[in-house]
Amino acid sequence: MKHYKSIFLATAVAAILTACGTSSTVPVTGRKHRLLVDDASMLSLSTQQYKQYMTQAKVSTDKQNTQMVERVGRRLANAVETYLKNNGFANEIQNFKWEFSLVQNKEVNAFCMPGGKIVVYEGILPVTKDETSLAIVLGHEIAHAVAKHSAEQMSKQQRANTGLQIGAGLLSVISSDQAINSAATNAASTGLSLLNLKFSRDHESEADRIGLIFAAMAGYNPANAVAFWQRMAASSSSNTPVWMRTHPTDEKRISDIQNKFLPEAQKYYKAQ
């Protein structure tokens, strides 16, 4: 525990130093947000936790599926990088180090940690069924990472827990051990949930919108998302995976995809 605390304390102090917050723009949607956690802190936390997770995870022994995850992930990552570079967002992902893993786990789940660490559970493959639907899932997860939803969540918690106002009270917070300790505890608890962070409905919806566009840019037909989410809805009625519980209700999600996000994403899609 002591060991943990010192790692997270360092992260928390670094995070507090950006207490004035940096304003940034979410690619694709253009939404502005203020982040109290800088990229470097977020990425080091993410890298630590990803490594830790992978030491206890059982990597899939299925070569074909492992290669598929790698192939789809790379194709998406390349398309996303190209788009961001061409649209003035290169900085947003300059420290990303993409990794793609398929692990043995029966849960219907997948996630992308900040910095591009993508983990797919074998349990989701019977629902995705094909590469295009896997691309829909990975596009959604990559969108959370590119839109920095984890940093946004963490910033929100820091503001709430320390009562820190943007641009105010920076020095007093730094000189107060108590505040730093509570921020460290906060960072630790937030950090631990980076693996399966619960995002807000708004974040989920934004990840759906951006994710479809990313899939389309990588040459995957975004129209497949509708059937995929219908399969997800059917599978979740029998067993409710963790990530589904925090996702928008199935009906709303599917209708948003069909009526709002798909027409937009189709503009980026060229069949390959």
Ligand SMILES: [Zn+2]
């Ligand atoms: Zn999500």
